[in-house]
């Protein structure tokens with residue numbers, strides 16, 4: 001099962017390697033991992049997308065909690081939540097394909113944020129599936145480069161992850 | 164008061180009431196050594212290899228309730244220490260390791276004797292720090308001691324660049340430490356404890372399975388009280404030995420790969436299992452699927468939630484300090500008045516006694532050739548069962564665990580989790596320094612002892628009257644046993660050729676060495692050795708080369724699938 005785990009960790013050097021080292025040492029999957037400081041600069045928030053059986057997810061939670069610098073861990077995918085990922089994609093945009101590419105970007109509510117005679121850079125946010133669908137929907141040969149941020153997420157409603 | 168970083172480090176050690184620092188100097192720690200030189204409160208034990216510094220600090224911690232301290236230089240000093248650190252980590256031993264580092268400006272420049280110590284040790288420490296600012300030295304060392312000893316204990320490393328040792332700042336040792344990210348639980352959940360007690364009181368075939376957590380939380384007396392209140396059988400892991408008195412009728416001996424028949428059968432066929440500070444390790448329960456075939460309810464007390472339901476699903480988890488939880492259980496039983504159902508318990512004990520009649524630890528003694536088990540039995544007799552006993556790793560370790568009956572906690576020092584050959588002698592050094600007047604024996608093998616043999620020199624310098632009991636079978640005995648049983652008797656590289664004359668070797672280091680060849684001389688030699696109150700004596704027992712450790716559960720097999728003797732093969 002796919003899980004989205006969010007955690008707050010002391011913003012110390014090496015914090016990221018403690019988390020990534022834990023995943024590799026114990027053979028847990030990481031589909032994506034994002035990290036950035038929060039409004040409280042002493043804390044970073046990490047979002048990890050992982051897969052595993054219930055037992056493994058339980059161990060991942062416990063092992064993360066055991067790291068001395070981890071302040072809080074929640075599996076936000078356990079209840080209603082919102083996930084977003086940012087995609088920056090550079091595509092070839094020439095001839096009649098140029099118009100088609102713009103149309104596709106509009107349908108998926110992407111924005112063209114850079115353009116040359118031959119290319120566009122499209123910015124798009126959404127959940128993983130939406131971005132996957134967009135990438136699948138456009139002509140693969142037209143893709144010059146993609147950069148994806150990895151997933152971030154928050155719980156819906158009153159649930160907050162805070163110290 | 165304004166002090167240099169190096170002065171601050173030593174002041175911190177003094178504030179922590181550190182008796183001994185085990186270490187080895189080098190370029191990056193010269194300023195620290197200079198400060199150690201200028202005082203005499205913290206004593207430094209100069210080992211002959213950094214691995215032994217960490218092992219000795221670890222041994223010191225195992226037989227006291229203090230944090231062990233080691234000090235090493237950057238680069239090779241730190242890498243030599245890694246085996247020691249990992250060994251302590253696997254057995255949850257509280258240590259603070261201070262390592263020197265190249266100056267901050269040189270970090271990342273591939274400087275002389277630079278390694279990424281924090282990176283290398285990250286997977287085998289509870290936590291580690293690189294201190295880049297002298298103003299953080301005191302608080303970091305304070306945190307290191309706090310982290311090492313609290314919660315599930317473990318080694319904490321503090322890496323200090325050379326220039327930080329010379330920078331100055333105001334020294335103020337923090338009394339209190341609070342960390343928002345680290346708040347270990349101590350008291351167990353009352354509701355869970357009540358649930359556990361209900362299960363225990365209804366049990367028909369109960370078993371108490373006790374582990375190293377009982378030793379680490381100094382809960383041996385409480386465990387004994389609880390077990391006696393309930394009248395339940397008790398078994399212990401290798402790490403838990405001494406947590407319950409071995410001579411007591413309720414004790415079934417060690418369980419696991421080389422556990423007793425009665426302990427393994429009892430564990431497997433129990434209907435309610437109380438696991439106390441133990442972690443269902445593969446050397447203990449064998450194949451978890453086989454173990455899961457018998458229906459039973461499991462109660463698991465552990466301070467580390469990640470140890471619970473890791474290998475075996477648990478019905479009643481109780482996260483907390485073992486001593487606190489046992490206390491609460493005893494309190495509730497004593498005030499509640501309910502007692503287990505006696506008839507069922509009697510039937511269960513009858514069954515256990517039947518298993519006991521197999522006398523699985525019986526061995527054929529001989530007049531001609533020394534049996535290793537016999538040496539351990541005699542050691543137990545000669546020391547009145549009251550020595551601090553360390554061991555290395557191999558057959559001798561298992562015989563020590565099986566035949567030296569530990570009555571008290573913190574008397575048995577060995578590497579259970581990592582299984583590190585070479586710990587025996589340094590552990591004995593730590594134990595002898597911690598308990599100067601007490602007998603300390605190191606049960607070892609001719610292969611293991613050679614992994615830290617250089618420490619005979621340290622023992623001479625610090626006058627440590629350790630008794631080394633070398634069960635010399637001229638083989639990597641445990642390897643040979645597996646090759647005999649599971650690899651068609653092909654003894655690939657397990658014969659120990661070109662051995663030194665250990666008695667002479669000991670003499671060369673300034674100690675007494677005695678070689679013992681016949682069973683008739685075993686007891687006399689041991690008595691002679693322990694009479695030497697001020698000398699290290701190296702007893703080199705020439706033992707039966709072909710003896711195997713039984714009972715044995717083959718790796719990956721179930722607990723009840725034991726080989727009891729060579730006849731079972």
Ligand SMILES: Cc1ncc(C[n+]2csc(CCOP(=O)(O)OP(=O)(O)O)c2C)c(N)n1
Nearest residue numbers: 557558559582584608609610611639640641
């Ligand atoms: C550092 C290290 N290397 C290798 C091993 C694997 N190993 C386990 S037991 C053993 C043989 C030990 O021989 P010895 O010390 O003579 O003890 P014996 O088994 O003969 O009693 C070996 C090589 C180990 N545990 N530790």
